[in-house]
Amino acid sequence: MSDIYNQVVKRLSHIFKSVLTRQHKLLPASPSRLFGWALYRTPKGPSQISRGVSVRDNLLWEQFDVITFSFVSGNFNQHAKVLEVIAQWMMFTNITFQRVEFEGDIRISFDDEDASWSCMGRACYRKNRGQPTMNLEGIRCSTPGVDEEERAIILHEFGHALGFLHEHQSPARVDILEFDDQNIHKYYQRCQGWSHKDIEENVIQIHSTKWMGNYSGFDPQSIMMYPIYPSFNRQELEIPHNTVLSDVDKAYAMIHYARVLPHESAPQWTIAHTLDILGVQGEFRDKILKTNDAKEIRRLFTEWNSSERLGDTGGFFRPLRVATRKWSKCLRCRSS
Numbered sequence: 001m002s003d004i005y006n007q008v009v010k011r012l013s014h015i016f017k018s019v020l021t022r023q024h025k026l027l028p029a030s031p032s033r034l035f036g037w038a039l040y041r042t043p044k045g046p047s048q049i050s051r052g053v054s055v056r057d058n059l060l061w062e063q064f065d066v067i068t069f070s071f072v073s074g075n076f077n078q079h080a081k082v083l084e085v086i087a088q089w090m091m092f093t094n095i096t097f098q099r100v101e102f103e104g105d106i107r108i109s110f111d112d113e114d115a116s117w118s119c120m121g122r123a124c125y126r127k128n129r130g131q132p133t134m135n136l137e138g139i140r141c142s143t144p145g146v147d148e149e150e151r152a153i154i155l156h157e158f159g160h161a162l163g164f165l166h167e168h169q170s171p172a173r174v175d176i177l178e179f180d181d182q183n184i185h186k187y188y189q190r191c192q193g194w195s196h197k198d199i200e201e202n203v204i205q206i207h208s209t210k211w212m213g214n215y216s217g218f219d220p221q222s223i224m225m226y227p228i229y230p231s232f233n234r235q236e237l238e239i240p241h242n243t244v245l246s247d248v249d250k251a252y253a254m255i256h257y258a259r260v261l262p263h264e265s266a267p268q269w270t271i272a273h274t275l276d277i278l279g280v281q282g283e284f285r286d287k288i289l290k291t292n293d294a295k296e297i298r299r300l301f302t303e304w305n306s307s308e309r310l311g312d313t314g315g316f317f318r319p320l321r322v323a324t325r326k327w328s329k330c331l332r333c334r335s336s
């Protein structure tokens with residue numbers, strides 16, 4: 001038993017040291033990174049969709065905020081798809097997205113010439129009121145119902161709008177997937193036409209723990225994850241294109257915008273269930289379960305998350321299951 005314990009401690013300490021020493025991969029503390037001006041892109045094309053569970057805590061919304069949104073373009077079908085899909089995020093938060101005619105906090109365009117992107121959380125306030133704060137590319141205007149690809153795009157960009165970061169850029173990913181930067185650059189340049197800077201900032205660079213908030217163990221099923229091909233990483237793992245919220249996505253929404261009473265359509269999503277999913281045990285679990293104050297729940301979880309990062313208990317960096325399907329070369333690349 002003590003052997004297993006020692007091995008776990010050794011592994012955790014190795015991972016922790018390794019995260020700290022990979023400085024060359026950490027993002028520079030540029031003003032745009034520090035203050036969240038950067039736009040978070042999604043690969044183009046309806047079959048090319050990208051998607052932590054990690055958060056920018058200084059850009060999260062206040063508890064019970066009513067976030068208004070408006071459309072700066074698009075038709076009835078496109079608007080209806082957004083309305084249908086964002087209800088899924090609302091089921092797991094105390095946030096209300098409310099549509100207004102003009103100049104919402106979130107202003108959505110449907111420009112197919114541009115990539116999908118979104119401002120991060122409250123960074124939308126830093127944009128000129130006349131400009132969009134989110135673009136949704138590939139949402140078809142001619143079909144009435146939302147399909148899987150469209151749902152993935154909308155969920156992912158609204159994840160950013162809630163303050164969630166890319167999972168493939170989480171520090172928790174580093175030792176599970178070691179990226180082959182060159183292959184990733186080649187792919188995104190050729191298939192997406194992205195610049196070197198875009199690829200670095202949206203795919204490769206690991207978020208610095210200096211400015212990011214809480215993050216979970218690596219979750220390859222997160223909606224905030226881009227698809228990963230075997231040629232992208234030295235482990236040759238494939239992570240498919242995720243199109244629905246993972247349990248950790250839901251749990252992160254539930255804990256940062258705590259919904260003390262579960263939504264009637266998801267009665268199993270209580271705070272206790274959320275803590276089970278996130279592995280919160282001991283005194284922090286007891287304290288969280290004793291309070292009904294959403295602000296206090298976020299604060300206590302943040303304290304627990306920080307203590308876990310220091311390796312106080314095992315399991316935080318435990319990788320969740322990674323898919324290993326075969327990959328056909330450039331299967332999703334519409335330009336080939």
Ligand SMILES: [Zn+2]
Pocket residue numbers: 040041042050051156160166
């Ligand atoms: Zn994104």
